[in-house]
Amino acid sequence: MKHAGYDTGTLRAYADGELEQGQSASVAEHVENCSRCGAELNAVTAHAAAVSSSLDQLPQTRWDAGKTDAGWTAFRLRRNQEISEQQARRFPLWRIWSIAGAGAGVALVALLFTFAPLRSWAESFLSIFRVEHFTVLELNPAAMHGNLQNDAFFNQTIGHILSDEVTVTQAPQKPVPVSDAATASKLAGFKIRLLPDQTPSALLFRSGAAAQMKLNRDRLQSILNEAGHDDLQIPESVDGAIIGLRLPAGIMAFYGNCGNMAARAQGIQQPANHAEPDASCISLMELPSPVVSAPPQIDPGQIAQIALEFMGMSPSEAASFTQSVDWTTTLVLPVIPGQTSYEKVYVAGNDGVLLRPRPPRDAGHFTLMWVDNGFVYGLVGSGDDTTALNLAEQLE
Amino acid sequence: MTVADSWADDEFEIIFREHFERLSRIVRRVLRSDAEAEEVCAEVLLRLYRGGPKTVADGSAGGWLYRTATRAAIDVLRRNRRRHEEELADGAEASLPTDADGPLDRILRAERIARVRLALARMKLEKAQILLLRHSGLSYQEIGAAMNIGTTSVGKKLARAESEFSRIYQRQQRMSGTAPRLEAAKEGR
Numbered sequence: 162m163k164h165a166g167y168d169t170g171t172l173r174a175y176a177d178g179e180l181e182q183g184q185s186a187s188v189a190e191h192v193e194n195c196s197r198c199g200a201e202l203n204a205v206t207a208h209a210a211a212v213s214s215s216l217d218q219l220p221q222t223r224w225d226a227g228k229t230d231a232g233w234t235a236f237r238l239r240r241n242q243e244i245s246e247q248q249a250r251r252f253p254l255w256r257i258w259s260i261a262g263a264g265a266g267v268a269l270v271a272l273l274f275t276f277a278p279l280r281s282w283a284e285s286f287l288s289i290f291r292v293e294h295f296t297v298l299e300l301n302p303a304a305m306h307g308n309l310q311n312d313a314f315f316n317q318t319i320g321h322i323l324s325d326e327v328t329v330t331q332a333p334q335k336p337v338p339v340s341d342a343a344t345a346s347k348l349a350g351f352k353i354r355l356l357p358d359q360t361p362s363a364l365l366f367r368s369g370a371a372a373q374m375k376l377n378r379d380r381l382q383s384i385l386n387e388a389g390h391d392d393l394q395i396p397e398s399v400d401g402a403i404i405g406l407r408l409p410a411g412i413m414a415f416y417g418n419c420g421n422m423a424a425r426a427q428g429i430q431q432p433a434n435h436a437e438p439d440a441s442c443i444s445l446m447e448l449p450s451p452v453v454s455a456p457p458q459i460d461p462g463q464i465a466q467i468a469l470e471f472m473g474m475s476p477s478e479a480a481s482f483t484q485s486v487d488w489t490t491t492l493v494l495p496v497i498p499g500q501t502s503y504e505k506v507y508v509a510g511n512d513g514v515l516l517r518p519r520p521p522r523d524a525g526h527f528t529l530m531w532v533d534n535g536f537v538y539g540l541v542g543s544g545d546d547t548t549a550l551n552l553a554e555q556l557e
Numbered sequence: 558m559t560v561a562d563s564w565a566d567d568e569f570e571i572i573f574r575e576h577f578e579r580l581s582r583i584v585r586r587v588l589r590s591d592a593e594a595e596e597v598c599a600e601v602l603l604r605l606y607r608g609g610p611k612t613v614a615d616g617s618a619g620g621w622l623y624r625t626a627t628r629a630a631i632d633v634l635r636r637n638r639r640r641h642e643e644e645l646a647d648g649a650e651a652s653l654p655t656d657a658d659g660p661l662d663r664i665l666r667a668e669r670i671a672r673v674r675l676a677l678a679r680m681k682l683e684k685a686q687i688l689l690l691r692h693s694g695l696s697y698q699e700i701g702a703a704m705n706i707g708t709t710s711v712g713k714k715l716a717r718a719e720s721e722f723s724r725i726y727q728r729q730q731r732m733s734g735t736a737p738r739l740e741a742a743k744e745g746r
Contacts, residue, residue, distance in 0.1 A: 168713065169712075169713065169716045170709075170710070170711075170712035170713025170714070170715075170716055171712060171713075172712075172716075173712040173713070173715055173716040174697060174709075174711065174712030175712075177697070177712070179696065179697040179708075179711070179712065205716060208716075208719055208720070208723065209716075209719060211723065212688070212692075212719045212722055212723060213692060215669075215673050215676075215722070215726060216586075216673060216688070216689075216692040217692075218666065218669045218670050218673050219586040219587070219670060219673055219674070220585065220586060220670065221582070221586070222581060222582045222585045222586075224578055224581075224582070228578070228581070229574055229577050229578055232573075232577050232581070232598075233570065233573055233574065233577070235595075235599070236573060236599060236602055236603075239599055239603065240603060240606060243603065
C-alpha cells in the first residue's frame with residue numbers, strides 16, 4: 162500500500178513551527194502513529210540542527226540603537242553626494258561651485274568666518290595653510306575695490322578660472338543632524354568636544370570637501386593687469402601647479418534658543434515668520450585643520466605679497482606683513498576695522514582671536530576662534546570676553 | 558493607482574529604520590569585514606532609493622531588500638572565494654601556535670567560519686539565500702516574500718538547501734587536511 166505521509170518540506174515546516182494550527186495538529190497526530198514519518202521528522206530535525214550549528218559559526222553583529230541613527234546619517238550623506246555628482250554631470254563646473262555654496266575654498270571660509278568682511282575670492286587667496294596659528298589682517302575694502310576698474314571682466318575671469326581650472330574632488334554636502342556626540346564623533350572621525358552638562362539643541366555633521374586648482378599664470382596675471390597692477394608679476398613657476406584644498410569633516414553644535422540657525426545651516430527653507438535666535442544661543446564649530454597642498458615651486462610668501470598688494474596694501478606694508486607670518490601654518494583673518502573689532506587671546510594656552518561687530522551692529526555678539534592640537538574651533542554667542550573665554554575653556 | 562517616481566524622505570526613512578539592523582546583521586554574517594558589509598548594505602539601499610517606490614510596487618520593500626542584499630553579499634563572497642580556499646589550504650598552519658589555547662581557538666574558529674562561507678559561495682544562489690535568510694531568523698512568510706515563492710514551498714526549498722549545504726560542507730571537510738591537523742594540535746596529539 163502506498164504511504165500517504167507528509168513530504169520533507171512539510172515536516173521541515175512543522176519542525177520550525179511554521180504550519181498553520183490545523184495542519185500542524187494533523188502532522189503531529191500522523192507522526193505519532195507513523196514510524197516512517199516519525200523517523201523522517203527526526204532526520205529532518207537533526208539535519209536542520211547540524212546545519213544550524215555550522216551556520217551559527219558565522220559572526221553575530223552587536224547592535225545598539227545608535228548604529229541605526231549613524232547608518233541613516235551615513236546613508237543620507239552618501240545619497241546627497243550621489244545627487245551632487247549627478248548635478249555635477251549635468252551642470253558646468255562654475256555653476257556647481259555656486260550651487261555648492263561657492264566651492265571648497267569658499268566653503269572653508271564660510272565655515273570658519275562668521276563675519277564676512279571681504280569678497281570670498283580674496284579670502285580663498287589667504288587660505289594657504291595648515292592652521293596652527295591665527296593672525297588678523299586689517300584691510301581697506303575701498304582700496305581693493307578701487308583697483309577693480311572692470312568688474313565684468315573680473316567676474317568673467319574668475320568664472321573662467323572656476324570653470325576651467327578648479328576640480329571639486331569631494332563636493333561639500335549640506336550638514337545633516339545627528340543624534341548624539343558618539344555618532345557625531347564616529348562620522349567626523351575624531352572625538353568631538355562639546356560644552357559640559359549641556360545638551361545641544363541641534364548637532365549637525367558637516368562632511369568634508371576637497372578641490373584642486375590648476376594655476377594658469379597668464380589668466381591670473383590678466384586679472385592683475387586689468388586691475389592696474391601690471392607691476393605685480395606672478396612667477397612663471399606657478400604655471401600649471403596644482404593646488405589642493407581639503408576641508409575635513411566637522412561638526413556644528415547649537416545650544417539654547419538658536420531659532421532657525423540649524424535649519425538654515427542644513428539649507429532648509431524657512432517660513433517668513435521664522436524664529437530668531439536670542440541671547441541664550443551659542444553655536445560651536447569644530448573641525449580638523451584644513452590643509453592646502455602645493456608643489457614645492459610655490460612660495461606662499463611670494464603669492465601672499467602679490468595678493469596683499471592687489472588688495473590695496475602698499476608694497477612695504479605687504480612685505481612687512483608677509484615677513485611676519487608663517488604662511489604655511491597661519492590662518493589670516495581679514496578684518497575691516499570699521500566693521501569689526503578684534504583682540505588676540507589665548508584659549509587654554511592656544512592662539513585665538515576674539516572678534517566683535519562694531520556699532521551699530523554690536524549686540525553683544527562675539528566670535529571666538531582658536532586652534533588646539535590640530536583642530537580649529539569657532540564659538541559664537543553673546544556676552545562679555547570672560548564669558549566667551551570661559552565657554553571655550555570648558556569644552557570637553 | 559499610480560506609483561510615485563521617487564521616495565518621500567520620511568517614507569524612505571521608515572523603511573530604512575525598519576530593515577537596516579536586520580539587513581546589516583545578515584550581510585555581515587556572510588562577509589569578512591564591517592567595511593564590506595556596510596558597502597553592500599549602502600549600495601542595496603541606494604538602489605532601492607534610486608529606483609523609487611515602483612521598485613517594490615509588486616511586493617514589500619523588506620522582501621526586495623533581503624533578496625537583493627543576500628544576492629549581493631553572496632556575489633562578493635564568490636568573488637573572494639579563491640581567498641577563502643587559500644585560507645583553508647594553508648593560512649592557519651603558518652601561524653599555528655604550540656602552547657596557547659586562546660590563539661589556536663581563534664584560528665580554529667576563523668577556519669570554521671571560512672569553511673561555512675566557502676560552502677555558501679559554492680551553493681546555488683537561491684538555495685544559499687534561503688538558507689541564510691532562515692538562519693538569520695526570517696519566518697517562512699518573510700522568506701516567501703523575499704524570494705517570490707509561496708510560503709508553502711519554503712519548507713521544501715529550505716530542506717533542499719540544507720541538504721546541498723551539508724553535502725558541500727562535508728566534501729570540503731573530506732578534501733581538507735587542515736582541520737583535522739589543527740584539531741589534533743589543539744588536543745595535543
